[in-house]
Amino acid sequence: MSLITSELPTLYEHYTAGGIHTGLNSDKPYFTLNDKNISIYSGAIHYFRVPKEYWRDRLRKLRAAGLNTVETYVPWNLHEPQPDTFDFGQGGSDWEHLLDVREFLTIAKEEDLFAIVRPGPYICSEWEFGGLPSWLLREPNIRFRTSDGTFMKYVSRYFSVLLPILAMLQFTRGGPIIAFQVENEYASTYLPGIFLPDKKYLRQLRQLMIDHGIKEQLMTSDAAMYGTIGSLPGLVLQTANFAGNPENEFSQLKTFQPARPIMAMEYWTGWFDHWSEQHHLRNDSDFRDNLERILRYPASVNMYMFIGGTSFGFMNGANLDNGLSDNSGYQPDTTSYDYDPPLAENGDYTIKYVMVKELLKKYNPIGTRLPQTPHLVPRVAYNSHLIQGQLTLDEIIDRIPHRVFTKQLKPMEQLPINNMSGQSYGYVIYRHRLFHLPSYSHVRINGRVCDTVVVTLNDQLMSRPLDTASDLDAFGFWKVANSTLELGSNLYSYSVLDLMVENWGRVGYGKLSQFNQFKGIWQGGVYVNNEQLQDWEILPLEFKKSWTKSLTGWHVPSKYTGPALFKTDIFIENPQDTYLDMQNWCKGIVIVNNFVLGRYSKIGPQQTLYLPGPFLRKGWNKILIFEHYRAADKVSFTDQPVFKTRTSKKKVIE
Structure with a gap:
């Protein structure tokens, strides 16, 4: 049913009646927009984590809950996948269909929403490398997120393309954007005695924005306990990030920013998952209590996330839990970014959605017209389909076009491919040919692998499968340094040793010392029976669309163990949302x-992969599964997400 009668004005009718004279102002203890009082009630929706066909649905659901603003990050690594090659929706990259930020923001305005944009260059967001392009790692001695000339050269070039797009969408130019963020959680880089946040860098970013026509309100966001070290007092508005105790956060903001509006840029509605953990759920009552305290304060708020969405492809990020940069404390994030927010990953309403709607109706003093609450997108569990085809790892390697021959091991970023920008995502295979391999030989990898390695000998799996979280403490994973694997009792006069290494996601948050992240085997040498191997053939396995589409030679599966591609073709009459059930x-x-x-992994917590209906087509659909260890004989579906958790997620259906 309609929440507010149609006699009320729309948001834009209320705030732009009589013309637009000024944007968002923060010179008083409260915000004004076009000289009218406003409290910002915002929710985060990342356009790159939601199918383009569902942008309007998710935005309308946000507006129907009573929010007046949507917030989004902008991921540099997707928009500039190779140096000086850009994609903002028509660039031809594999992600083209998710990258039209201009269209997303245009739809936001059509749905009667304002927008806050956080353009980076660093975004965190549990996103691969915090949104930074991996090709930056090829620059010797580059210092990320500082005023370092090399880093700023690339930031300036990227901003010279991005910011003019966003400038045209500013509120004072008739668009939806009322505010921009300068960098992201920059105070968190503070390391006492080692690194003090670089104010010159922040001033450079601010100036780049101004030089490219950005005129709306500029903000920074950090935990309030950091004070002003990550911001530019007097030049930008500081906001706070937190999960609870809002009064404490806001009182700290007031001490160093008196007589200015108070805002939570990130009020965390839930939390994200790392592989091997329990699925995170935030207590609904605790969420409601803290949100009401924010609104009652009164303060403006951006709910992070309003819908988490999905880190499709290889784009999940990671954390380092011990502060060390040697990979020992590595924690990769799951593909699902469900986050337990008001809208679930698939767009379903949760109890939190109802709570948000009730509280905003109670505390928002300005009545504007809201849309009817949209119906849910239907889902279906398609019938299971048997695996029809296979390509073994050897057969996959035969089809990889790029081969690098080298004496020494190299990380994927240093490979001379992709117009000399290196390899960003996927797998890198290190191949060595052995003459006379004795029985009971062993291979040792010095240092830590970044991030997982699967060993095959003559296309036969040698590595132990990853069945439980405790298996991460053995050979094949980042937790163990200088690890050794036995190669069996067979004697070989000639053998081919393949080490398939996976980039399971670059770290997206932490101290600056953690941002020099190379993937592959590079910390030390590889030894067989204590003799260091040289003369390597390195093969990038990127799974780009054009390469995957070209694969031929599929055959009936000859084995179900070891790295291999498995294929099935499914005819679908009516494409709808579903989940792939990967539990087997x-x-x-x-x-x-x-x-x-x-990605999927038996260790959980995620056990299913959300497959949006727009990713399917009417007719035949090709599903490929690249399994590392042990495959099932069929592809199965379900209409509900499955997580390893002690508590079931509660859904509300309207």
């Missing part, structure tokens, strides 16, 4: 119609 598989990735949908 071990670890790998799923590819749907040549687009990498995401």
